[in-house]
Amino acid sequence: xxSSNELDKLIRALQIQPGIGQRSATRIAYHLxxxxxxxxxxxxxxxxxxxxxxxxxxxxxxYCDNDICNICHNPERYHSRQLCIVESPSDVAAIELxxxxxxxxxxxxxxLSPIDGVGPxxxxxxxxxELLSQGQFDELILATNPTIEGDATASFIAALAxxxxxxxxxxxxxxxxxGGGIDNVDQKTLASSLMNRRPFSA
Amino acid sequence: xxSSNELDKLIRALQIQPGIGQRSATRIAYHLxxxxxxxxxxxxxxxxxxxxxxxxxxxxxxYCDNDICNICHNPERYHSRQLCIVESPSDVAAIELxxxxxxxxxxxxxxLSPIDGVGPxxxxxxxxxELLSQGQFDELILATNPTIEGDATASFIAALAxxxxxxxxxxxxxxxxxGGGIDNVDQKTLASSLMNRRPFSA
Numbered sequence: 378x379x380s381s382n383e384l385d386k387l388i389r390a391l392q393i394q395p396g397i398g399q400r401s402a403t404r405i406a407y408h409l410x411x412x413x414x415x416x417x418x419x420x421x422x423x424x425x426x427x428x429x430x431x432x433x434x435x436x437x438x439x440y441c442d443n444d445i446c447n448i449c450h451n452p453e454r455y456h457s458r459q460l461c462i463v464e465s466p467s468d469v470a471a472i473e474l475x476x477x478x479x480x481x482x483x484x485x486x487x488x489l490s491p492i493d494g495v496g497p498x499x500x501x502x503x504x505x506x507e508l509l510s511q512g513q514f515d516e517l518i519l520a521t522n523p524t525i526e527g528d529a530t531a532s533f534i535a536a537l538a539x540x541x542x543x544x545x546x547x548x549x550x551x552x553x554x555x556g557g558g559i560d561n562v563d564q565k566t567l568a569s570s571l572m573n574r575r576p577f578s579a
Numbered sequence: 580x581x582s583s584n585e586l587d588k589l590i591r592a593l594q595i596q597p598g599i600g601q602r603s604a605t606r607i608a609y610h611l612x613x614x615x616x617x618x619x620x621x622x623x624x625x626x627x628x629x630x631x632x633x634x635x636x637x638x639x640x641x642y643c644d645n646d647i648c649n650i651c652h653n654p655e656r657y658h659s660r661q662l663c664i665v666e667s668p669s670d671v672a673a674i675e676l677x678x679x680x681x682x683x684x685x686x687x688x689x690x691l692s693p694i695d696g697v698g699p700x701x702x703x704x705x706x707x708x709e710l711l712s713q714g715q716f717d718e719l720i721l722a723t724n725p726t727i728e729g730d731a732t733a734s735f736i737a738a739l740a741x742x743x744x745x746x747x748x749x750x751x752x753x754x755x756x757x758g759g760g761i762d763n764v765d766q767k768t769l770a771s772s773l774m775n776r777r778p779f780s781a
Contacts, residue, residue: 380641380648380671387629390622393615394593394607405596406629407669410642411688413595414630420592421630424623427589427608428616439582440612446582467609469582486613 384410436508438484438501440466454481458515460508462534464488464522472520480518483508488526489533500530502537509541516545523551586612638710640686640703642668656683660717662710664736666690666724674722682720685710690728691735702732704739711743718747725753725771 384406391402409417433439434446441447448454448469459480463469469482485500497503509517517538521527535546552570553562562570586608593604611619635641636648643649650656650671661682665671671684687702699705711719719740723729737748754772755764764772 380636380650380668381633381643383625383629383633383644384642386625390618390625391596393611393618393622395610396603396606401598403669403672404598407667408597409595409626409630410633411667416592416595418627418630420595421623421626423585423589423592424611424626425620427585428611428620428623431583431585431612434582440586441583442585448582465609465613466582467605470605 433484433486437482438486438504439469439482448482454479455513458513459518460514460516461518461520462505462531463520464527464530468520478518480516481514485521485530488521488524488530490526497533502534505534506537506541509538509543512542514543516547517543519546519548635686635688639684640688640706641671641684650684656681657715660715661720662716662718663720663722664707664733665722666729666732670722680720682718683716687723687732690723690726690732692728699735704736707736708739708743711740711745714744716745718749719745721748721750 387406388399388402391397391405392399397405430442431440432442434441434449435444436449437446439446439448457480459478461472461478461480461482462485463472463482464485464487466484466486469484472478472482483501483505487495487500489495489497489500517534519531519534521531521534531548538546550573552566552573553559559567589608590601590604593599593607594601599607632644633642634644636643636651637646638651639648641648641650659682661680663674663680663682663684664687665674665684666687666689668686668688671686674680674684685703685707689697689702691697691699691702719736721733721736723733723736733750740748752775753768754775755761755768761769
């Protein structure tokens with residue numbers, strides 16, 4: 378307990394942030410009080426406004442400020458006729474940063490996990506079904522995480538897509554990361570990397 | 580840039596926290612949006628309220644909600660007739676946790692640093708002068724950080740206290756941390772630890 382109840386409350390509240398424990402929260406609280414009171418008030422206002430105003434895009438379920446996000450709003454994104462399925466909005470940000478994809482996205486906000494009550498409805502799959510039925514896409518790219526749950530979710534969506542005459546269904550490659558040493562990669566990744574080897578010519 | 584301007588603003592604002600860079604801020608923003616919107620709104624309100632309401636104790640300059648802090652308000656704290664000088668409110672919290680001090684504190688909120696415009700007035704030394712002149716204290720314990728600036732500040736305050744017939748002026752010990760290996764301690768600490776060795780009997 379510190380000298381101020383408000384300070385104790387602040388230190389507790391800061392710990393809702395992942396990776397911030399008691400010690401970091403204490404350091405942050407003192408730093409803000411000592412040096413950045415005005416910025417901290419602004420952070421407070423931004424937090425409140427963001428939590429109230431950020432919603433999901435009506436088409437792709439990515440976070441956006443309006444009804445439809447910037448990506449779905451961009452007519453050029455429809456040319457490639459590709460739809461990439463990801464688990465979370467941060468995956469969209471990561472793929473956009475890779476600068477190698479010009480199509481559209483669909484964000485699941487999770488993966489199938491019946492034990493936690495996350496089924497097809499929670500992942501917006503009826504909405505995806507509707508989207509696919511409009512015949513806008515030639516390829517569905519499954520970019521769920523390479524985990525048991527992510528793979529199961531990908532299989533489920535592939536089955537759903539098969540009904541809609543999508544020409545190609547693909548899954549992003551797993552394997553040894555570029556620039557990484559083969560001896561640093563875990564067994565399972567390396568096994569999968571060997572299993573999925575590709576023809577190669579110099 | 581993400582899909583939402585509000586989200587970009589939030590990610591930037593979160594980075595006023597020390598130790599939180601772009602990557603952590605992004606992770607925190609997505610986590611709050613995905614799972615803890617209500618808690619994040621509450622954090623926003625607590626931040627705003629804390630920055631407006633937390634002030635400095637009129638006597639010791641520690642953070643508090645009222646005019647005088649809990650420690651200065653406690654009559655038992657005056658029995659020991661000791662005053663401990665620290666650089667920051669987090670030092671008070673640390674010493675309180677050590678459970679080995681029952682006296683009062685005075686918080687400088689920094690150390691002398693003429694190059695940054697921090698002089699005696701910024702550290703509240705006129706206020707300390709006034710406090711010492713009331714004859715309430717027999718011992719002044721200097722617990723500034725063992726750095727060049729902290730030591731210079733301690734010397735300055737010792738000179739100030741000498742004017743006020745304080746019986747004892749002491750400085751907390753520096754040396755090898757308890758439970759630490761001597762071979763892990765830096766040269767300067769070890770040199771100081773040897774220089775300040777004490778008589779010992781079994």
